[in-house]
Amino acid sequence: MVRVDWDRWAAGSGIVFVVLLLISSFLLPTASPPKSGDPAQQYVAFLADHRTAYLVRGYLTGLALVFFVWFLVSWTVRMRAGGEPRLASIAYGGGLLLAGWALLAISIQTVFAWRLAGETDPGTVKAVILVPEFGFAYPLVALAAASTIAILRSRMLPTWVGLYGVVATLWFAVSGAAYAKSGFFSPDGAFSLVAFLMFLGGVLIASVYMIVQPTASQVTTA
Numbered sequence: 169m170v171r172v173d174w175d176r177w178a179a180g181s182g183i184v185f186v187v188l189l190l191i192s193s194f195l196l197p198t199a200s201p202p203k204s205g206d207p208a209q210q211y212v213a214f215l216a217d218h219r220t221a222y223l224v225r226g227y228l229t230g231l232a233l234v235f236f237v238w239f240l241v242s243w244t245v246r247m248r249a250g251g252e253p254r255l256a257s258i259a260y261g262g263g264l265l266l267a268g269w270a271l272l273a274i275s276i277q278t279v280f281a282w283r284l285a286g287e288t289d290p291g292t293v294k295a296v297i298l299v300p301e302f303g304f305a306y307p308l309v310a311l312a313a314a315s316t317i318a319i320l321r322s323r324m325l326p327t328w329v330g331l332y333g334v335v336a337t338l339w340f341a342v343s344g345a346a347y348a349k350s351g352f353f354s355p356d357g358a359f360s361l362v363a364f365l366m367f368l369g370g371v372l373i374a375s376v377y378m379i380v381q382p383t384a385s386q387v388t389t390a
Contacts (some may be wrong), residue, residue: 182239182375186368188232195221195228204298205350208290211297215281226278233267236371240264243374247315250324255314262310269307273300301355305344308367312337315374325377332373336366 202210215222240263247256276296280288316333319325343363348354 176379178238178242179375179378181235181242182371182378185232185235185239186372186375188228188235189368192225192228192232195225201356202294203350204354204356208294211294212290215277215293219281222277222281226274226281229274230271233271236267237264239371239375240267242378243315246324246378247318247322250318250322252318252322252324255318258314259311259318262307262312262314265307266304266311269300269303273304276300298355301360302344305340305363308340308363309337309344312340312367312370315370325374329373329377333370336363336370339363339366 202214240260244256244260244263247253247259280293280297312333316330316337319333320327320330340363343360346353346355346357346359348357350357352358354360
């Protein structure tokens with residue numbers, strides 16, 4: 169297998185990541201998960217009622233993060249080949265922090281569902297589950313901002329992708345201040361959900377372009 173084919177397979181890891189993460193996200197019922205304003209006991213009850221779903225979700229999310237790291241390396245190598253080594257390092261660092269934080273969050277949920285939720289004070293369960301929700305935005309901003317600047321400067325992807333990155337980066341930055349106790353602008357509200365979908369969209373777009381164009385040659389803006 170030639171080098172270009174290997175590069176295409178590596179770039180496709182981003183698509184696998186998105187698919188696995190979406191599958192794991194739909195394992196839990198979307199209408200009933202407890203919100204930040206709900207009583208702590210409701211968190212414990214939900215973990216107990218959906219124990220198997222949480223365990224499977226933890227496993228699939230862990231696998232998804234393996235493919236995300238693979239994608240991250242492929243993407244930052246492309247950035248370096250496009251003449252943006254400093255931005256590539258920033259994106260790589262932000263992506264690793266994001267993956268580590270996501271692994272911490274899903275591991276906490278999984279271990280509580282596995283056994284500890286029924287053996288731990290409900291208030292502690294709720295607090296420990298909610299804490300990771302407040303840290304995702306910052307490494308995501310580093311990854312998105314560095315990638316967006318590299319795209320716009322080197323034209324390694326079409327300009328419209330860079331403009332998408334500008335909007336996404338700003339959205340991610342604002343999501344870090346989603347401190348409302350309930351509703352659209354709460355940590356578990358629709359604003360954060362849109363940020364999550366925009367992140368998946370960015371990974372998907374980058375993966376598809378790296379598969380279609382496995383070399384670092386510049387593209388012409390349509």
